[in-house]
Amino acid sequence: MPTPQMQAVQAVFELRFGYAPLLVRAPGRVNLIGEHTDYNGGFVLPAAVDKEISFAVGLNGGSQIRLVAHDLGDETVELASAADISPGPVPWANYLLGVANEFQWRGVAVPGFDCVLAGTVPMGAGMSSSAAVECGLAFALNELLHTGFDRLELARIAQLAEQTYAGVQCGIMDQFASLFGRAGQVVRLDCRSLDYQYFPFDTAACRLVLVNSGVKHSLASTAYNTRRQECERGVAVLRLHYPDVTTLRDATLARLAAVRAELDDTVYRRCAFIVQENARVEAACRHLEAGNLAAFGQQMYASHAGLRDDYAVSCAELDALVAAARGLPGVLGARMMGGGFGGCTINLVVPEQVEAFITSVSEAFEQQFGRRPETYQTTIVEGVGAISN
Numbered sequence: 145m146p147t148p149q150m151q152a153v154q155a156v157f158e159l160r161f162g163y164a165p166l167l168v169r170a171p172g173r174v175n176l177i178g179e180h181t182d183y184n185g186g187f188v189l190p191a192a193v194d195k196e197i198s199f200a201v202g203l204n205g206g207s208q209i210r211l212v213a214h215d216l217g218d219e220t221v222e223l224a225s226a227a228d229i230s231p232g233p234v235p236w237a238n239y240l241l242g243v244a245n246e247f248q249w250r251g252v253a254v255p256g257f258d259c260v261l262a263g264t265v266p267m268g269a270g271m272s273s274s275a276a277v278e279c280g281l282a283f284a285l286n287e288l289l290h291t292g293f294d295r296l297e298l299a300r301i302a303q304l305a306e307q308t309y310a311g312v313q314c315g316i317m318d319q320f321a322s323l324f325g326r327a328g329q330v331v332r333l334d335c336r337s338l339d340y341q342y343f344p345f346d347t348a349a350c351r352l353v354l355v356n357s358g359v360k361h362s363l364a365s366t367a368y369n370t371r372r373q374e375c376e377r378g379v380a381v382l383r384l385h386y387p388d389v390t391t392l393r394d395a396t397l398a399r400l401a402a403v404r405a406e407l408d409d410t411v412y413r414r415c416a417f418i419v420q421e422n423a424r425v426e427a428a429c430r431h432l433e434a435g436n437l438a439a440f441g442q443q444m445y446a447s448h449a450g451l452r453d454d455y456a457v458s459c460a461e462l463d464a465l466v467a468a469a470r471g472l473p474g475v476l477g478a479r480m481m482g483g484g485f486g487g488c489t490i491n492l493v494v495p496e497q498v499e500a501f502i503t504s505v506s507e508a509f510e511q512q513f514g515r516r517p518e519t520y521q522t523t524i525v526e527g528v529g530a531i532s533n
């Protein structure tokens with residue numbers, strides 16, 4: 145059954161364009177642990193969640209591209225043809241145009257198409273609304289044009305769209321999670337080999353509660369790209385001594401210690417964080433397999449401390465949310481999630497304590513910052529797919 149949101153985009157599409165679209169849903173994601181490791185060839189542990197973007201997409205038989213954001217009062221962007229695709233002034237449209245551009249780079253002549261979209265993934269919350277937008281259109285065009293790209297190639301297309309049309313030098317985690325998500329499972333991705341493994345995660349037994357700091361750092365994409373460069377500087381120094389090092393995945397704390405005199409302190413701390421964060425993902429997965437969510441949660445707290453102190457991508461609001469969560473009854477773990485500089489914390493909370501948790505954390509936050517944060521209880525869903533209308 146299409147969701148009300150899906151029915152709405154379908155209705156807008158049919159009214160505007162007068163033919164039947166393909167309907168596609170594309171979820172946002174959470175990441176349990178493994179932050180900023182993806183572009184360093186490391187490990188991540190995301191899942192697709194029940195906050196999604198709904199798409200109605202169709203080929204219009206001409207050359208025109210017509211894009212409609214139903215959430216934004218049906219704001220419309222029109223292009224005469226795919227020949228003159230380039231990043232424009234409308235941010236949401238750029239994610240879509242970036243995807244069409246990637247298809248063209250792969251030798252696909254993109255004909256005229258229409259797209260109406262709407263979403264429940266909160267924007268700027270670290271839940272990858274942009275990846276969901278990219279992945280949904282990539283999936284839809286692949287179906288409509290019969291291009292035969294597999295899901296991994298679609299993830300790459302979506303990642304490159306983000307890099308080239310939104311200017312964020314992101315890794316592949318978000319797009320991978322949106323496309324490869326499985327209901328009731330988290331996925332550990334090795335971002336170097338792209339091997340992946342699913343682990344059951346029962347959100348009925350342990351809830352995933354997100355608390356939105358409401359902070360959107362205007363320089364977040366610049367700071368993100370700076371972190372990436374700092375890691376690359378670390379790799380360049382390590383390579384002088386250890387030629388096998390191609391990414392920080394090949395670094396160890398011992399190797400970093402050996403070259404420490406040649407690294408500036410900031411770069412050292414960034415690199416040490418990545419090495420430790422990769423180890424935490426591996427430990428967390430062992431705890432998950434053993435059913436030890438308390439130990440899993442401890443890895444999340446340690447991840448937050450590293451993101452705050454060494455990788456320096458947290459902010460006062462996120463730190464306060466994690467501090468408020470820690471020690472509350474039934475809270476097993478908490479940390480900031482995603483790129484950072486704002487967005488959500490992710491909290492593991494036993495079901496009986498969820499209401500009390502939300503009340504305590506919201507009150508503590510309101511006292512300090514004068515407003516109540518939004519909270520979301522998420523469940524883990526299947527990745528991008530078409531739905532029948």
Ligand code: GLA
Nearest residue numbers: 179180314315316317482483
């Ligand atoms: C953003 C990026 C991802 C990843 C995270 C941090 O979500 O898009 O590729 O780097 O930040 O883990």
